[in-house]
Amino acid sequence: xxxxxxxxxxxxxxxxxxxxxxxxxxxxxxxxxxxxxxxxxxxxxxxxxxxxxxxxxxxxxxxxxxxxxxxxxxxxxxxxxxxxxxxxxxxxxxxxxxxxxxxxxxxxxxxxxxxxxxxxxxxxxxxxxxxxxxxxxxxxxxxxxxxxxxxxxxxxxxxxxxxxxxxxxxxxxxxxxxxxxxxxxxxxxxxxxxxxxxxxxxxxxxxxxxxxxxxxxxxxxxxxxxxxxxxxxxxxxxxxxxxxxxxxxxxxxxxxxxxxxxxxxxxxxxxxxxxxxxxxxxxxxxxxxxxxxxxxxxxxxxxxxxxxxxxxxxxxxxxxxxxxxxxxxxxxxxxxxxxxxxxxxxxxxxxxxxxxxxxxxxxxxxxxxxxxx
Numbered sequence: 327x328x329x330x331x332x333x334x335x336x337x338x339x340x341x342x343x344x345x346x347x348x349x350x351x352x353x354x355x356x357x358x359x360x361x362x363x364x365x366x367x368x369x370x371x372x373x374x375x376x377x378x379x380x381x382x383x384x385x386x387x388x389x390x391x392x393x394x395x396x397x398x399x400x401x402x403x404x405x406x407x408x409x410x411x412x413x414x415x416x417x418x419x420x421x422x423x424x425x426x427x428x429x430x431x432x433x434x435x436x437x438x439x440x441x442x443x444x445x446x447x448x449x450x451x452x453x454x455x456x457x458x459x460x461x462x463x464x465x466x467x468x469x470x471x472x473x474x475x476x477x478x479x480x481x482x483x484x485x486x487x488x489x490x491x492x493x494x495x496x497x498x499x500x501x502x503x504x505x506x507x508x509x510x511x512x513x514x515x516x517x518x519x520x521x522x523x524x525x526x527x528x529x530x531x532x533x534x535x536x537x538x539x540x541x542x543x544x545x546x547x548x549x550x551x552x553x554x555x556x557x558x559x560x561x562x563x564x565x566x567x568x569x570x571x572x573x574x575x576x577x578x579x580x581x582x583x584x585x586x587x588x589x590x591x592x593x594x595x596x597x598x599x600x601x602x603x604x605x606x607x608x609x610x611x612x613x614x615x616x617x618x619x620x621x622x623x624x625x626x627x628x629x630x631x632x633x634x635x636x637x638x639x640x641x642x643x644x645x646x647x648x649x650x651x652x653x654x655x656x657x658x659x660x661x662x663x664x665x666x667x668x669x670x671x672x673x674x675x676x677x678x679x680x681x682x683x684x685x686x687x688x689x690x691x692x693x694x695x696x697x698x699x
Contacts, residue, residue: 332542333557334367341404343368343494343526344389349398351384351550358384360550361398371520371527373537376547377573382530385547386496389528390419402494418492420500424483426471432482433458433467439490457485460515477504481512488519497529501536513539534574538562546570562621568697571619576653578625578664580618584610584696591696593618596660603635603691610696620694625666627654627679627687634688640664642683654679656687 334340342365351359359381366372374382387393388400391412400407407415418439426435436457440450458464461481466474471482484500500516501509517540520527531537537544538558545555546569554561554570565571572579580602582595591610592601595618604618631637643663644655647670654666666687672678679685 332369334370335365335543340367342366343370343403344528345399345401346385347399347401349385349388349395349400351381351388351393352396357550359388359395362550362552364545364552364555366526366528368526369520369524370542371517371529371540373541373544374528374530374547375532375534375537375544375573376553377532380547381550382547383498386419386498386528386530389494390417390496391415392419416493417496418487418490418494419496419498420483420487421498424471424479426479426482426486428471431468431470432463432474435471435482436485436489439486443490453489457489460488460519461485461512477508480504484512488523491523492525494526494528497527499531500529502533509536510539516540538574546573548573564695565619565697568617568619568699571617571695571697576622576665576667578618578620578622578694580620580662580664582616582618583613584616585612586610590691593696596662599660604694604696605692606696608696608698610698615699617697617699618694619697620689622653622665622667623651624693625664625687625689627656627666627668627685629678629683629685631686632688635691636693637686637688638664639684639686642679642681642685645679645681654685656685 344366346362346364349359349362350357374385376382384393388395391407391410394408402415427438430438433454436454437450440453458467461484463478463481463485466478471479487495501512504512513536529540541558543555543557544561546553546561548569554566561570561574565574568579571577580595582593585592585594589605589607591604591606593604594601602618610616626632638658640656640658642654643657646653651667651669656664656666658664664687
């Protein structure tokens with residue numbers, strides 16, 4: 327039997343674990359959260375993603391009980407958690423500032439919550455060992471927090487948060503202090519733990535790659551509002567606005583005016599240039615201002631003129647070599663700079679194109695997403 331895809335948000339009979347209902351949070355005259363409605367389901371790994379000051383941490387702090395909504399209701403398993411103090415919620419929070427006990431060893435920091443719950447010695451020993459192994463802290467278990475690095479302290483905080491296996495774990499930029507390689511490994515470990523324990527994870531991050539890697543769904547936020555809530559592939563492939571397209575990953579944005587005939591759209595974009603061709607399910611009025619968003623990997627680069635719906639000639643202005651891929655910045659006669667990406671399957675010495683080369687770039691009429699504005 328094929329494995330059932332995990333998508334409780336598509337099941338009308340599935341009840342959300344967390345429900346935000348018309349939640350607004352103000353600090354004086356500043357609105358940090360603006361009338362948000364959001365459902366998060368059991369066993370989800372849910373990411374709140376956005377730039378600094380967008381409201382994602384405030385949203386998480388309200389879940390943890392450290393802030394209360396100015397208006398609206400937050401339900402956890404059907405219960406209004408507004409009046410419930412943080413220590414009485416079935417929620418654990420891992421703080422960005424680690425919040426470790428300086429006088430306790432790494433081992434005792436991880437064991438702290440289990441001891442408070444009155445767990446027996448054997449259970450505590452086993453669980454702490456599991457956590458130490460998971461976060462690669464075995465050889466630091468007797469050290470105090472000030473005797474280890476910032477990245478290691480963050481891993482202790484993560485281990486302590488996971489030790490009690492809470493129903494809902496809130497993670498505020500949990501991997502920010504880790505170096506890139508360890509952060510990437512820890513992301514997969516986090517996903518593995520989340521799957522094994524069945525705990526619902528809500529992670530706050532400004533790192534798009536992190537959100538796209540770990541999350542079952544991502545909420546992209548800006549200025550206290552939810553811009554789009556969807557699975558990572560939908561956020562990337564079908565963003566609902568120029569803001570989301572631009573915030574997630576690398577993208578080419580070409581502004582123009584729409585001339586639509588059914589699903590086919592001609593984009594009038596530059597004087598004296600033939601229109602660009604795009605396909606859309608949306609309806610645009612004649613001459614409506616719109617933006618074509620195309621990912622660099624969907625733009626081909628070639629020495630000879632190709633046959634495609636959209637073909638442009640330009641000059642290579644810059645090359646970003648990233649090991650596995652190269653991104654070519656191609657300047658068109660109109661002044662537009664379009665990024666095209668190629669996988670580096672050959673050795674660097676045998677690269678096809680270099681700076682100042684004249685090249686052709688092309689893409690299909692379905693490669694981009696046509697967005698309003």
